Amino acid sequence: xxxxxxxxxxxxxxxxxxxxxxxxxxxxxxxxxxxxxxxxxxxxxxxxxxxxxxxxxxxxxxxxxxxxxxxxxxxxxxxxxxxxxxxxxxxxxxxxxxxxxxxxxxxxxxxxxxxxxxxxxxxxxxxxxxxxxxxxxxxxxxxxxxxxxxxxxxxxxxxxxxxxxxxxxxxxxxxxxxxxxxxxxxxxxxxxxxxxxxxxxxxxxxxxxxxxxxx
Numbered sequence: 001x002x003x004x005x006x007x008x009x010x011x012x013x014x015x016x017x018x019x020x021x022x023x024x025x026x027x028x029x030x031x032x033x034x035x036x037x038x039x040x041x042x043x044x045x046x047x048x049x050x051x052x053x054x055x056x057x058x059x060x061x062x063x064x065x066x067x068x069x070x071x072x073x074x075x076x077x078x079x080x081x082x083x084x085x086x087x088x089x090x091x092x093x094x095x096x097x098x099x100x101x102x103x104x105x106x107x108x109x110x111x112x113x114x115x116x117x118x119x120x121x122x123x124x125x126x127x128x129x130x131x132x133x134x135x136x137x138x139x140x141x142x143x144x145x146x147x148x149x150x151x152x153x154x155x156x157x158x159x160x161x162x163x164x165x166x167x168x169x170x171x172x173x174x175x176x177x178x179x180x181x182x183x184x185x186x187x188x189x190x191x192x193x194x195x196x197x198x199x200x201x202x203x204x205x206x207x208x209x210x211x212x213x214x215x
Contacts, residue, residue: 002033006042009074013046016066018073021046025074035082036089043074044117051114051202064110071113090121092212095137096147097125099158104151107181111149111201118205120145131165138171144212148194150181156188163193176211180204 012021179197189197198204
């Protein structure tokens, strides 16, 4: 029964059906399936399939965004029930936010479920995140990764200031920093003190795994 309902949850994401993804996720909880399994073996499997379809040009960004809505509908239903012990099963913890001065959220909102589907525990700090908020989040959550989202070249250049803030707080060496968005460039990111960059969430997953040593 558990495998059947997890397959149905994955299919609800693939079918872009947020209401069904939420309903089935709640039903899985009622059936005694752990929140981690619902996310990892249900919702995340659906997002992985969407990613494969996106790479093959079978679906496009509008469909990906609706799939994300379905993923989040299920995730929001089960994540409050996840115990701290279950969270430790993720590959690594990441705090992510759109960099200071950039109010765009679409890229980040697509990336987060992709990262979670790949096994990362992601904490969303929102958009136009001040440097001090990244510092505070690293202190509080002790992540292995910091994701800096940016849509514009001008805000991508703010990476240097965010890295500097983490350095001055004595936290830079405890995290790997990856920039994401259509305007990023890995070489420029490294020159500004980050560890890597990617303009594609699915490609970013492989870079993130390498950064934290789980590739």
